[in-house]
Amino acid sequence: MDWNKILLFSILVMVHVPIVSIGQEKLAMQWENVPEEIVQGRLEPQGTASFQRFPQELQKEVREPVWQLSRNSAGLYIDFESDASDIIVEYDVEDQFSFPHMPATGVSGLDLYAMDENSGWQWVRGIYSFKDTISYRYNGIKPAIKGSLRTFRLYLPLYNTVRSLRIGVAENSIFKPIKTKEQNPIVVYGTSIVQGACASRPGLAWTSILGRYIDKPVVNLGFSGNGKLEPEVIDFILRASPSIIVLDCMPNFRDSQKAEESIIKSIERIRAANDTVPILLIEHAGYSDGFVQNERLEIYENLNKATQRAFTYLKSQGINFLHLVKKEDINLGKESFVDGTHPNDHGMVGYAMAISKALTEKEILD
Amino acid sequence: MDWNKILLFSILVMVHVPIVSIGQEKLAMQWENVPEEIVQGRLEPQGTASFQRFPQELQKEVREPVWQLSRNSAGLYIDFESDASDIIVEYDVEDQFSFPHMPATGVSGLDLYAMDENSGWQWVRGIYSFKDTISYRYNGIKPAIKGSLRTFRLYLPLYNTVRSLRIGVAENSIFKPIKTKEQNPIVVYGTSIVQGACASRPGLAWTSILGRYIDKPVVNLGFSGNGKLEPEVIDFILRASPSIIVLDCMPNFRDSQKAEESIIKSIERIRAANDTVPILLIEHAGYSDGFVQNERLEIYENLNKATQRAFTYLKSQGINFLHLVKKEDINLGKESFVDGTHPNDHGMVGYAMAISKALTEKEILD
Numbered sequence: 001m002d003w004n005k006i007l008l009f010s011i012l013v014m015v016h017v018p019i020v021s022i023g024q025e026k027l028a029m030q031w032e033n034v035p036e037e038i039v040q041g042r043l044e045p046q047g048t049a050s051f052q053r054f055p056q057e058l059q060k061e062v063r064e065p066v067w068q069l070s071r072n073s074a075g076l077y078i079d080f081e082s083d084a085s086d087i088i089v090e091y092d093v094e095d096q097f098s099f100p101h102m103p104a105t106g107v108s109g110l111d112l113y114a115m116d117e118n119s120g121w122q123w124v125r126g127i128y129s130f131k132d133t134i135s136y137r138y139n140g141i142k143p144a145i146k147g148s149l150r151t152f153r154l155y156l157p158l159y160n161t162v163r164s165l166r167i168g169v170a171e172n173s174i175f176k177p178i179k180t181k182e183q184n185p186i187v188v189y190g191t192s193i194v195q196g197a198c199a200s201r202p203g204l205a206w207t208s209i210l211g212r213y214i215d216k217p218v219v220n221l222g223f224s225g226n227g228k229l230e231p232e233v234i235d236f237i238l239r240a241s242p243s244i245i246v247l248d249c250m251p252n253f254r255d256s257q258k259a260e261e262s263i264i265k266s267i268e269r270i271r272a273a274n275d276t277v278p279i280l281l282i283e284h285a286g287y288s289d290g291f292v293q294n295e296r297l298e299i300y301e302n303l304n305k306a307t308q309r310a311f312t313y314l315k316s317q318g319i320n321f322l323h324l325v326k327k328e329d330i331n332l333g334k335e336s337f338v339d340g341t342h343p344n345d346h347g348m349v350g351y352a353m354a355i356s357k358a359l360t361e362k363e364i365l366d
Numbered sequence: 367m368d369w370n371k372i373l374l375f376s377i378l379v380m381v382h383v384p385i386v387s388i389g390q391e392k393l394a395m396q397w398e399n400v401p402e403e404i405v406q407g408r409l410e411p412q413g414t415a416s417f418q419r420f421p422q423e424l425q426k427e428v429r430e431p432v433w434q435l436s437r438n439s440a441g442l443y444i445d446f447e448s449d450a451s452d453i454i455v456e457y458d459v460e461d462q463f464s465f466p467h468m469p470a471t472g473v474s475g476l477d478l479y480a481m482d483e484n485s486g487w488q489w490v491r492g493i494y495s496f497k498d499t500i501s502y503r504y505n506g507i508k509p510a511i512k513g514s515l516r517t518f519r520l521y522l523p524l525y526n527t528v529r530s531l532r533i534g535v536a537e538n539s540i541f542k543p544i545k546t547k548e549q550n551p552i553v554v555y556g557t558s559i560v561q562g563a564c565a566s567r568p569g570l571a572w573t574s575i576l577g578r579y580i581d582k583p584v585v586n587l588g589f590s591g592n593g594k595l596e597p598e599v600i601d602f603i604l605r606a607s608p609s610i611i612v613l614d615c616m617p618n619f620r621d622s623q624k625a626e627e628s629i630i631k632s633i634e635r636i637r638a639a640n641d642t643v644p645i646l647l648i649e650h651a652g653y654s655d656g657f658v659q660n661e662r663l664e665i666y667e668n669l670n671k672a673t674q675r676a677f678t679y680l681k682s683q684g685i686n687f688l689h690l691v692k693k694e695d696i697n698l699g700k701e702s703f704v705d706g707t708h709p710n711d712h713g714m715v716g717y718a719m720a721i722s723k724a725l726t727e728k729e730i731l732d
Contacts, residue, residue: 097466100475100496101566104466105704114658125655125662125706130466140659200467200564200704200711209701289491292480293506296491335575335715338471338566340491345566345710349701 028171029088038177041076041219043240051076051162061232066223073156074195075207075220081149084173087138091165097130101339102198107159110136111203115151121212149174155203158196185217187237190248194222197342204345209352214365227252229262231269238273244364245270245277250284254299256306263310271319278321278364283307285330289340323362330354394537395454404543407442407585409606417442417528427598432589439522440561441573441586447515450539453504457531463496467705468564473525476502477569481517487578515540521569524562551583553603556614560588563708570711575718593618595628597635604639610730611636611643616650620665622672629676637685644687644730649673651696655706689728696720
C-alpha cells in the first residue's frame, strides 16, 4: 500500500557510522535498520504502520478519537540482541511531550530493559534529551557473558505518535532484531489507565509490567477516554485469536445501566465467535478521592454493581471461562494515584500484581 | 525586617467575595489571609519568608546553591480547619513548572489532604490549571460531620519557589488556620530524593508520607545535588532542638573516603552540641541500573561500605543513640525509580515505609 511505502521511507533511513559525542568522548556509531515487522505489541503487523496499534483499514471502522489514539505507540516494543556497550535511540514524535500530571519520560519517553539469565528483565539507564528529535543514550552496558549477545526490550512512548525512529549501536557491534514470537497474545482493552496514564515511563504501564512478570506478549488496547467496549474493537481483537481477553473499560462509563448492557453485549459477541477464550472482566479500581468527595464514589460503586450484575447474568446463561477481578483484588490505596483518577507508578505496580495474581490463581495462563 | 514586610505585602493580600466560575456555576468566594506563622515544615518561622525553608540570615552562611534550593517550598504545608465544600488555592511561582522526568503536579503542584476521624488523612482531588497564576480547585468536599469543621493539610510545591499564595473558600464558610504544634520536629537532611524527586505530587515526597504515617512534624531539608553534610546546615538543624536527626546525604557523594570523613565529622558535631538526640544514618538506596551498568553500582556499594565504616567507628567511640538504615532495609526494586537515580511514587512509598519501620523497631519515636 502506498501509505506503507511512504512510512517505510521516513522510518528506516540508514546512516552509516557518524560520529556522536557522548560527554567528552566521540563515539563512532552505526545506525540500524528497524524492520517494520519486529515492532511488537501489535495484533496485525501486516498493514499496520510501524509505531501504531491499528491497521490502516481500521480507520474507516472505528470512531475518529479511537483511531487517533491507536496511533499512539502505547505498549509497543522492540526486542533485539546486541553486544553493544553503547546504544542510542533517536526519534521524532507528533504531539506534546508531557501532560501536567505525567512527565515527558512517560508521555513521550522510551524505556530499555536488558535480560539477565538469572534475574530476569533488568532496567537500563538512558540519558534523555527532549528536543525536536528526542534521543536516549544508553552507555556502559556490560555484555551478558563476555562476548555473548544480550537480549534487550525497548518500549515506545505511551501517549505520543512516533513519526520515525532509528537505533544506533557502537561501531562494529552486533544488532539483531528479534521477530515477534508466534504466541497468541493477551489483549487488554481499556481506558487511559490501560494506555499508561500516569506511568513515569513506558515500562511501568501495567500491561508492560504484566508482560515482564508473566513472560507473555501483552497487547495494549487502551484508549484514553475512549475505552467504551465498542463492537468494532471487539471484532478486531477477535480476529487475532487472542489467548486471553481482558476487559478493563469501566472508568470510561458513567451510566451504570449502559455499562451493564455493554458488558453483556461485548461478552456475548466474544462468545459468539470464540467458545473458549478466557475473559477477564475487571471492575473499576476506584478513585482515591472517593472518601471525601462522594460524587465520584457513587459513580464507581454503581459501575461495579453493574459489572457484578452483568457477570452473574452471563454466568447464569452458561458463559464459561469468564472471570471477575474485583476492586478489592486490585486494592489501590491513597498513595496509588496522581490525580485521583489515574494510577501513579505505585498504582501501576499494584495493578500489574493483581492481574498477574488473578491469571495465576484462576489458572487462566497456559 | 524590611524584606519581611515586602513579602507580607505580596503574599497576604485579601480580596473579598469575588465571583469565581466553576464549570458552569458561578460561586461566591471569600479569600483568606494565610498568617505567615502557620506555614509548617520550617525550623524557624520567625525570620523565614513564608514559603521558604531557611531564615534570611542563613543566606550569608550557606553556599549559594543551598540557599537557592532552600527557597523551594519542599515539605512545607499549611494546616487549617474549614467547613467549606469548595476551596480554591491560587499562587505564583518563580521557576519552570516541570522537569522531563517529574510532572508539573510534583514540581509545582499542591496536594490537599483532609483528616477523617476513623481512617486518618484522606486525599482530596483538585482540578488544576498551570498558567501564570496556578490554581487548584477542590469541589464537593463533604464536611466531617454535618456542620462541624474538617482539618485539612495543604502541601506546597516540591521544586519551585512560591511568590504568593491565597486560599479561597465558599462564601460564609469558616476558615481557621492551625498554628504549628509545639513539638520538636524530625529533621531530614538529604539530597534531591529527600527534596521530593520524583514524586508525582507533593504529598508523595517520602518525608511527607512519613509525617502522615507517624503523625509527627517532619522537616524536609533536601537540597537537590547539594545534600553534602555541610557544618552550617548541621548547625542550623541543631539550634532547632530536633527530636530526631535523619542524615540521608550519600547520593550526593562520589568519593567514599570523603563520605566517611563527612559522616564522622557531622555526627561528632551533632554530639558535641547534643548528647542524646537520636540520629538515623541512611545508606545509599542504590540505583536501579546497577545490575547492567556497573559503574554506578560500584559508586553506591563503596559509599555504603564507607557509611558502615563510619558507623562502626562512631559506635566504637561511644556515640550512642546512633542508628543505621541499610540499603536492604529500604529495599527499592526495579520498578521503584523513574531515571535510575530518583525514586518514583512506588519508591517514595517504599522509602517512607522503611524509615517509619526503622523508627518504630529501633524504638526511636517517643
